[in-house]
Amino acid sequence: MRPTRTRIALTLLAPFALLLAIESLFHTRLWERHAQPASHAGMSVRLKRALHDPVAKRIDFVTLGSSRPEYGIDHAAWATRARERGLVDADLSMPGTHWMTLGVLTRWLAREHQEIRGGIIGMAIQDFSNPGNGAYELGIVQPFRTLADTPWIARHVRFDIHDLSTWGVYSSMAEWRSDLREYLKNPSKRRESIRWYRQNITPQRTLFGNPQSKGDMCAFGLTNLSACDAIEATSDDANAGLRRQCAELRDMANSRPDFEAMLRGADVPASTARARDLVREQLREIAWREPPVVVLMPVPTLWSRDVLGKGQHAWALHVLQPLVDEGRIRVLDATDLFAGDAEECRNFFDLYHQNAAGRERLDAWLKPRLEPMLDAAAARTTASAAARRAPGKSPSPHGMMAR
């Protein structure tokens, strides 16, 4: 019997419907519990789980950003300071975070933690020249994204059909593929790793602790790119990360855009213009009660001397200035915190990140500038609690939004 046209159409469409069903399974977080905890996506899964833990039932302030604020800001100290004032300050910074992640994460927080009042966004001046950190940032946003985030994600990572790493822009199944492939190579190792992380990296430690770092950069000299010669001359595994960073820096040093010219009115490359617009759009979208504090993280001198474009620092400030003028953000510029310091190398454990000493120095600088924000919030909390206790008086929403 010849099949009817309807049956033919249904038979040919059914595989695609089933494929959509498989895709939906990945969208519904099916794979998250098996994700490699040490991967970018696994790290986000861990953070999301911590944010659903009772310790994070109420969060007042957050720190967002990449590995620079993760290592550079003293989260434990800020958590303590907040706690002393009856507030909760949580660290949500993750390595690899860029503006795309900030957008997806702040939207997720707006849905799941509407009580957040404000926070710090830690970025470095080089984060203002490109719209994204590349396709690997897709892994970071995966556990937090919804379908509605797709257009935002697509504006940061260009989909290329020939590049499987970009398929994650539209497909969760494609985004989890490398994780799944790695899992199948050694499932027992993965299960062991998940168990270890569950036992050792508690939500408490994730949200309110500082990451560990070892040593400093003084053995290599940190004043110019030739410091990389000494690092690249070594071959031990301990320096593998530094050698990778050196390669990245040399790449960047080969193309140093002239931001000064752009600021004087020269043509702005499309990707730089896109980055500028996306940063402003993203920061305007954050609807915390307190304006976000953008902290420009300290950068080792060799970056400004040999790697960054001419006027890159001024460009970052130029991107942020309209938002400052609108009163939407505050900016604390710590870029040159260690510049001119004879022992700058003591504050970094690699070419990007501060160590405990650097963290302490930045904390001393940040404390007087940020503590008043906590004090004001604590005062408002006390006032609104008192108002709630007084019959017939409720706090005005406008009062809550007052700055």
Added chain:
Amino acid sequence: MLFNSFHFVVFFIVVLALNQTLRRWPLAQKLMLLAASYYFYGQWQWHYLLLVWFSTLVDYAIGLRMPVTRNPRRLVALSVVVNLGFLAIFKYANWLIDTFNGASTALGSAMHVTPIDLLLPVGISFYTFQSLSYTIDVYRRELPPRRNLLDYALAVAFFPQIEAGPIVRAREFLAELDGDQRIDFSDVKRALVLIAFGYVKKVVVADNLAPIADAVFDNPAAHGFWDCLLAVYAFAFQIYCDFSGYTDIAIGCALLLGIRFPPNFNYPYAAQSIQDFWRRWHMTLSRWLRDYLYIPLGGNRKGEARTYANLMITMLLGGLWHGASWNFVIWGGLHGAYLAGERALLSRWRAWNANHPLAAALRVLVTFHLVCLAWVFFRAHDFALARTVLGRLAHPQLSNFDAASHGATAVFVAALFLAQQLGAHLRYKERIAANDALFATALAGAIAAMILFAPAAGAPFIYFQF
């Protein structure tokens, strides 16, 4: 243009749409298919299209002249010389020069021939054999010469087969072209199942096994017994899935265009003897070698000794067909020896063919391992590397099995081996194509598997180099 590229997917969808549109106008349809085939081939090296055209025109003209000439043997000889001449120049010249230079150096002579700077035209071994089959069949009066050049040109260059087979004889292709090319919905499903399975075999299986085999065969001295054993198994399934994946896609694409190709693989690792293996592996090449080489040599009609000699000659040349390297000659020679030995053994020891499931399983295992042994020479870059791999395998260190590093590969190849045995009995492709629900599930599963498990960088098909 690779089958596993988006370029091909777009190209094929356009060709398929045009083919459907033009089916009422056969001339336009054939012209479109020929133009598409030349475009497809030209994507590799457009100037080597001249070779395809030359080969096509020479054999077409010889075919036309054959019935009217007094000495058709001369014409068929000319066709053989022209076709094999091109093959010799492009494929074997530098190998012969290298061999000569090596022998010359070994003998202390200063004579040295400079290698020729030539790139091997993709698919030359395949279309040469296809074209040769035409002139030989016309010479044997098994096929009337084709007067329509367009038909013949299409038989040589039809894009699904030109680069890596299957080796469809001109008479088979021309019969398809003359026959009814309409396809029904069950053909469409069968074709889509073949294409989907072909892609899964290539992208999901072969491309993921490749790094396992490559790591060991590039430096076998750095690896132990289990690494080498699993690498040999991995290569056995890599080459099977790579090549049969390609032919599945080719057969499926051709079927969607209304042309039915003969099968090229039939679960070869379920073979119970080497003879059985060659009835299941690259069947179109086996048939070609049997009909145009083994039988004309006398086959098994001229006594035991000649039969063994004919088997050996056929397999040695079959090995050499794959590539210009002594390793391929050794591979072919091993298979020749297997076939001869098997023939000798079975004529004396009939218990080996006992009709018992355990005996059958033993035969499958022995055959598979003999085939794997020969694959070592096929895969290794040179004889020394093959010897190192075999040296490792000759000293089993069973206790060195490490579940963490070997477990996944061991499970994967065991599953593939099992799938071959089950496939040979269950005929799952046919069952899937016959059932709409299974068809939809299998197609969705295949696409999902490709998205999930394809390596980031696609690799070309192994048989393109032949």
